[in-house]
Amino acid sequence: MEFPRRRFLHLAAGAAVLPALPRIARAQAYPSRPVRMIVGFPAGSAPDIMARLVGQWLSERLGQQIIVDNRPGAASNIATELAVAAPPDGYTVQMIVLTNVMNAELYSKLKFSFPRDVAPIAGVADAPYVILLNPSIPAKTIPEFIAYAKANPGKINFASGGNGSTSHIFCELFRRVAGIELQHVPYRTNYMPDLISGQVHLAINPIPQAIEFVRNGQLRGLAVTTAQRLPQLPDTPTVRENGPDYVATGWYGLSAPRNTPSDIVHKLNAAMNAALADATAQSRLASLGVQAMAMSPAQFAKFIDDEAAKWTPVIRAAGLKLD
Numbered sequence: 001m002e003f004p005r006r007r008f009l010h011l012a013a014g015a016a017v018l019p020a021l022p023r024i025a026r027a028q029a030y031p032s033r034p035v036r037m038i039v040g041f042p043a044g045s046a047p048d049i050m051a052r053l054v055g056q057w058l059s060e061r062l063g064q065q066i067i068v069d070n071r072p073g074a075a076s077n078i079a080t081e082l083a084v085a086a087p088p089d090g091y092t093v094q095m096i097v098l099t100n101v102m103n104a105e106l107y108s109k110l111k112f113s114f115p116r117d118v119a120p121i122a123g124v125a126d127a128p129y130v131i132l133l134n135p136s137i138p139a140k141t142i143p144e145f146i147a148y149a150k151a152n153p154g155k156i157n158f159a160s161g162g163n164g165s166t167s168h169i170f171c172e173l174f175r176r177v178a179g180i181e182l183q184h185v186p187y188r189t190n191y192m193p194d195l196i197s198g199q200v201h202l203a204i205n206p207i208p209q210a211i212e213f214v215r216n217g218q219l220r221g222l223a224v225t226t227a228q229r230l231p232q233l234p235d236t237p238t239v240r241e242n243g244p245d246y247v248a249t250g251w252y253g254l255s256a257p258r259n260t261p262s263d264i265v266h267k268l269n270a271a272m273n274a275a276l277a278d279a280t281a282q283s284r285l286a287s288l289g290v291q292a293m294a295m296s297p298a299q300f301a302k303f304i305d306d307e308a309a310k311w312t313p314v315i316r317a318a319g320l321k322l323d
Helices: 005-017 019-029 046-062 074-084 099-107 140-153 166-178 193-195 208-215 262-276 279-287 297-318
Strands: 035-039 066-070 090-098 118-127 129-133 157-162 183-186 202-206 220-224 249-257
Touching: 005 279, 035 074, 035 220, 046 066, 046 090, 046 118, 046 202, 046 208, 046 249, 046 262, 046 279, 066 208, 066 297, 074 090, 074 118, 074 249, 090 099, 099 166, 099 297, 118 262, 118 297, 129 166, 129 208, 129 279, 140 208, 140 220, 157 166, 166 183, 166 202, 166 297, 183 297, 193 202, 193 208, 202 208, 208 220, 249 297, 262 279
Parallel strands: 035 066, 035 090, 157 183, 157 202
Antiparallel strands: 090 249, 118 249, 129 202, 129 220
């Protein structure tokens, strides 16, 4: 008996769809419970500020609570080790930053490999930095500060989020190009109170964590580390306007454990990009001195690779190794 062609094509098409049905059902069901967002930095830090914003935006679009879980320490390696070991089911994500890329060169004995062990989800925002100075130091410009530091070698200290953190490496690069001596004071917790009180003198800090302290005069913004001035701090020059040729910026993004299903990754990506396209969210980011950085998962993966290619030579030239 000859099988009718139309009936055959109908059955064949149905069979082709069957393997996709579990993926579609999974994507539609996800998330059915709260999602944990691991942050490798303390409460009040710039990544924490961004994570709490992102958590709110994703919760509104996914219909589930996003729980921010701060796990500071070891320049975010503690958090990353925890995140990559989580089940790859979409219920654990991580707020990642440039530090995570740098750590791959700084540490040779990690129990994970970044970015091999993560699934990039989405870019969130760029992260311009500002050089912050306690007002007790009598310098109001980069040239004045360099002159003061050279006249007082080893007497100025700088705070960072820990050995090998982005704030540490940015300061080390600045110290080298400026030809000055600075003493490093690594922190495992938020160093801003000590910077404001004058226990430490300087920090190169992400703008979301710093902008209000500059605006209210508690800290002096010597210069931004971007190539151009920022509209949020229009009176603050760039470093290279009247100092050494120095540009250093970071970023924020989201990742999941490797082997997280692609349909879940793309659902999270779509929710993140929809949030970043919202005018209210863009205005909130602008108030923090950052701009949205919407990308597809593939674009974000390439971006991470490009960042590794950019910063690995800088770390090697500085001779930094942390294990």
